[in-house]
Amino acid sequence: MRRQWRSVRGVIAVAAAGALAASGCAPGGGSGGNGGGGALDGVELQVAAKWTGVEQENFEKVLDAFEKDTGAKVSYESTGEDTGAYLGPKIEAGEAPDVAILPQPGLLAEYAGKDALVPLEGDAAKALDDNYSDYWKELGSVEGEPYGILIKAAHKSIVWYRPDAFDEAGVEAPATWKDLTGEVSGTLSDAGITPFAMCGASGWTLTDWFENVYLSQAGPEKYDQLVAHEIKWTDPSVVKALETLADVWGEKTMMAGGAKGAVQTDFPTCVTQVYGQQKAAMVMEADFVAASVAEAGSTVGEDALTFPFPAVGDDAPVVVGGDIAAGMSEKKGTQELLAYLASPEAGTTWAGLGGYLSANSEVEAGAYADKTTKDLAQTILDAGDNVRYDLSDQVPSAFGGTEGKGMWAALQDYLRDPGDAKGTAEALEKSAAAADS
Known part of the structure; x- marks a missing residue:
């Protein structure tokens, strides 16, 4: 098993860590976290990310494995939902975290342009090169x-849907937007x-609705042009997509x-409305819903099933998002932690906890906790040139x-009253132009 996240100098300096690396043991097997002398004993690091609840708990379990193996703390x-608002003042004050998990490539480019980021080097750069495809390498690069x-x-x-609700109504998973x-x-x-x-209080979920409709209806070329x-x-094409969204948002x-109620409900409360409170049959959101499904007492693959976002145009959309360390x-x-996060060990640990997909090509399908997530991971690989990153x-x-x-504000306003698609498109254009200036 690869140990590319491990600091070479740390392995040389600490015999116990060297023995562990040679043995190929999984993270967590080292003595660092037990006072036995880890490669990073005495080092304290801070990581900031937007995750809360189950997502935070699962990520902290991944960090626990790094701590145990290296002795670092x-x-x-x-950061809350607005990662930029959290990090901006921290950067200005010289108090930025050692590692930030960024929810947008746009933020990566912005901070790199301000010299607020440190390029990957050593084992971290090697782990990225060895474990990720060219597409994902380019996504994490700036110039x-x-x-x-x-x-x-x-x-x-x-x-995501409740099969008991579908059975009660006598319906099956739809293949097209019209059927849905x-x-x-x-x-x-x-x-x-x-x-x-609906998770309308969390504006990013509304952008996901728009992106799926737009990619399927307008096509990949238009999607790239809009990006x-x-x-x-x-x-x-934007006005048409907004009018299409009104098929749901306007009823x-x-x-x-x-x-x-839709605009006042956040994520993951919307998931609880389906699987805990049974107030609705479906919720549209990403694979990480699985963690909240489990928290609500349901089981993915049994009483929590999925179907692909249905085709609005010729092809069903495949939109992928993600978080960048x-x-x-x-x-x-810092580089050692980044190398660990880029390793198949970290991805395998995380995959077994649920609510997670890895872009690391070395994380095997058997690492995932359920068949649904395994299938979703394969879907991303199979989408080929039609897959697009979150707009x-x-x-x-x-x-x-x-x-x-x-986008968050404009789409929330449109969810409240989807009667003026052209006016919403104008508001989007005004905001986009201001952000570009």
């Missing part, structure tokens, strides 16, 4: 320099079952609590990833 702090590692991928073209918004949702409503729980702002957000009976300090241990995460964060601004 790693503290975790949540050809590697800065980030996609440590957690997210398949964002998924609809017509027969399936209509039959559920007729049976007294609200079709969707690069080569076409305006007032383009007819009060479609959403738990109606428009008012980047170093923000030159402190000893809102590629544009400037002021437009695509800031609470109360840009």
Whole structure:
């Protein structure tokens, strides 16, 4: 088993760590965390990411393995939904975390441009090169320099549902948008079952809805043009996608609590509305919903099933997001932690906890906790040239990833009252132009 995350100088300096590396034991088997002399004894590191709840708990278990194997102490702090708003003042004050988990490539480029990031080097750079495909390497690079590692991928073209609700209404998983918004949702409503729980208070979930509709309806070429702002957000293709979203967002009976309830419900409360409270039959969000499903007492693959986001145009969309680990300090241990996070050991540990997908090609399918997640991981690999990275995460964060601004605010307003698609497109264009200036 590869140990590329391990510091070479640490292995040489600490005989116990060297013996562990030679033995090929899994992380957690070293003596560092037990006072036996680890390669990074006495080193304290801080990691910041947006995760809370089960996602945070699972990530901290991954960090625990690094601590036990090296002797380092790693503290975790949540940035909240707006990672940029958290990190900006920290960077200005010289108090940035040693490693930041960035939810947008746009932030990676922004911080690299401000010299707020440290390029990957040594074992961290080697782990990235050995364990990741060219697409993911490019995603974490700025002007050809590697800065980030996609440590957690997210398949964002998924609809989660309760099979008992579908059975009660006598419907099956749809293949097209027309089937979803017509027969399936209509039959559920007729049976007294609200079709969707919406996570509108978490604006990023609304961008996921838009991206799936737009990619399938307008196609990959238009999608790329919109990302690069080569076409305006007032383009007819954007207006058409917004009007299509109104098939769900504009129908009060479609959403738990109606428009008012939808825009006040955050993630992961929307998942609880489906699987804990049974207030709705479906929720559209990424594979990481699995962690909240388990917390609600349901089992993925049994009473929590999925179907692909249905085709709006010719092809069903495959939108992928993810979180990128980047170093923000030159402190000893930073590159070692990044190398560990890029290792198959870390990915394998995380995969077994659920609610996780890896972009690391060395993480085997058998590492995942359930068949559903295994299948989703394979779907990303099979999508080929049609897969696209999350649009809102590629544009400037002021437009695509800031609470109360840009896409989040415009789509929340549209969810409240989806009666003016052209006006919403104009608001999106105004925000996009301001972010570019």
